[in-house]
Amino acid sequence: MDSLGFHRASSFEEAAGLLHSGAAVLAGGTDLVPLLKDGLVKPSLLVFIGDIPGAASISVTRRGGARIGAAAKLTDIANNPGVRRLFPALAEACRSVGTLQIRNVATLGGNLCQRPRCWYYRSGIACFKSGGESCPARDGLDEALAILGGGPCWAVHPSDPAVALLALDAKITIRRADGSVRETSLADFYCLPSDRLDRETRLDAGEIVERITVPARYAGSPQRYAKVTQRAAWDFALVSAAVVWEKRRFRPRIALGGVAPRPWLLDTARLSDPPVSRRGRDPTAWELWAIRTAEQALRGSRALSSNGYKIELAKNLIRRTLLEWRRV
Amino acid sequence: MKLSLKINGTAREFSVGAETTLLDLLREHCALTGAKRACDRGECGACTVLLDQKPVYACILPALYCEGRSVITIEGIAPPGKLHPVQRAFIESDALQCGYCTPGQILSAVALLQRHRRPSLEQISEAMSGNLCRCGAYPKILRAIRRLGSRQRRRRGA
Numbered sequence: 001m002d003s004l005g006f007h008r009a010s011s012f013e014e015a016a017g018l019l020h021s022g023a024a025v026l027a028g029g030t031d032l033v034p035l036l037k038d039g040l041v042k043p044s045l046l047v048f049i050g051d052i053p054g055a056a057s058i059s060v061t062r063r064g065g066a067r068i069g070a071a072a073k074l075t076d077i078a079n080n081p082g083v084r085r086l087f088p089a090l091a092e093a094c095r096s097v098g099t100l101q102i103r104n105v106a107t108l109g110g111n112l113c114q115r116p117r118c119w120y121y122r123s124g125i126a127c128f129k130s131g132g133e134s135c136p137a138r139d140g141l142d143e144a145l146a147i148l149g150g151g152p153c154w155a156v157h158p159s160d161p162a163v164a165l166l167a168l169d170a171k172i173t174i175r176r177a178d179g180s181v182r183e184t185s186l187a188d189f190y191c192l193p194s195d196r197l198d199r200e201t202r203l204d205a206g207e208i209v210e211r212i213t214v215p216a217r218y219a220g221s222p223q224r225y226a227k228v229t230q231r232a233a234w235d236f237a238l239v240s241a242a243v244v245w246e247k248r249r250f251r252p253r254i255a256l257g258g259v260a261p262r263p264w265l266l267d268t269a270r271l272s273d274p275p276v277s278r279r280g281r282d283p284t285a286w287e288l289w290a291i292r293t294a295e296q297a298l299r300g301s302r303a304l305s306s307n308g309y310k311i312e313l314a315k316n317l318i319r320r321t322l323l324e325w326r327r328v
Numbered sequence: 329m330k331l332s333l334k335i336n337g338t339a340r341e342f343s344v345g346a347e348t349t350l351l352d353l354l355r356e357h358c359a360l361t362g363a364k365r366a367c368d369r370g371e372c373g374a375c376t377v378l379l380d381q382k383p384v385y386a387c388i389l390p391a392l393y394c395e396g397r398s399v400i401t402i403e404g405i406a407p408p409g410k411l412h413p414v415q416r417a418f419i420e421s422d423a424l425q426c427g428y429c430t431p432g433q434i435l436s437a438v439a440l441l442q443r444h445r446r447p448s449l450e451q452i453s454e455a456m457s458g459n460l461c462r463c464g465a466y467p468k469i470l471r472a473i474r475r476l477g478s479r480q481r482r483r484r485g486a
Contacts, residue, residue: 099458
């Protein structure tokens with residue numbers, strides 16, 4: 001790492017222009033620095049985006065939704081009064097990341113672009129993610145691996161905010177090296193290992209995440225982010241779920257974390273409509289619907305040798321979260 | 329690259345590479361060894377220092393990130409020869425055994441008590457859960473912080 005260069009970008013356009021093959025974006029560094037130390041990435045240049053004016057801005061309004069700069073810190077998002085009031089699922093997801101020390105420097109853009117935590121990959125064992133030709137985890141210690149969308153790599157995506165943002169139908173603004181921008185939905189931002197093995201996003205060379213936008217449609221709508229971990233702090237989700245209700249059509253958008261190589265959005269069309277009549281909600285019918293929805297949500301999931309518990313965990317988490325709206 | 333920052337209230341200048349972490353800078357360039365190198369991967373909290381009054385893991389923070397900022401280490405929380413109230417509370421509550429994690433624990437507690445004069449149990453566990461103690465002194469660490477919280481309240485006459 002002796003020849004590692006460092007550049008303070010003054011704009012996203014300048015940063016994108018520097019992202020040749022040997023450059024890495026540095027925001028908070030909470031994922032990048034451990035990857036550097038473990039020799040899993042070997043850039044020749046760090047492009048620091050934390051000093052770009054407005055890169056850490058957070059603006060939230062009921063009419064305009066949320067606009068969050070890529071370098072906004074997770075602590076600042078979790079504590080932002082507007083985010084807490086209008087997008088509590090996002091605030092809760094940001095608050096559930098790592099520890100306070102991590103959240104005080106980790107950024108939203110960095111969190112969305114972080115690499116998988118599969119312990120085979122992180123230990124430097126040759127695998128698809130490190131340029132190898134096999135997935136040792138698939139035939140090894142597989143309890144943390146995917147139950148949906150896996151193969152040929154089965155590492156799950158570790159982000160919490162991405163799950164909330166997916167349920168909130170967030171958009172990502174990407175700056176390109178030539179100065180142009182493109183916008184993509186969060187759903188299209190991530191790919192599966194069957195599409196692309198070397199990374200988890202559809203960011204191309206010379207592209208950088210500049211901003212995350214949450215539509216006003218879900219501002220203040222009932223929503224929740226719930227995360228199941230082995231320990232209460234500094235842990236990645238075994239399974240997490242974000243449920244966001246649409247204001248007009250009374251139907252939830254549900255996204256899952258910890259279950260697939262990308263944050264996983266459930267196809268709402270495949271889920272039954274909730275039992276709502278003009279007279280209100282029948283708690284028993286609601287409970288039956290929650291159980292049915294959880295079953296439908298996990299249809300198509302597949303267990304490896306020892307990660308089958310995630311299927312039951314995900315069903316229970318979805319059911320439990322939906323039950324919070326049993327009575328209104 | 330040139331780097332200017334404040335360490336324990338004193339403006340300092342260094343020339344460091346991109347691979348230098350804040351922990352490297354403190355321990356190797358400044359002889360401030362209170363922040364400990366344990367996991368070196370941002371997992372244990374022994375390297376916790378305050379950056380602009382917020383606790384961060386110095387072992388995974390590039391030193392160049394800290395340009396123009398203010399860093400406080402355990403050496404800088406009280407005047408030379410004096411103890412900070414949190415340090416005294418840790419001693420009075422016997423909130424340490426081997427002591428390796430203690431500088432980090434104390435800095436997390438100092439930052440917590442700056443944010444909340446009388447923190448709730450939930451606020452304490454959120455603020456302190458980024459600092460591991462392999463000796464398992466957690467109950468006494470908790471007691472030290474709770475005592476301080478109630479003492480601060482009494483002092484204010486609340």
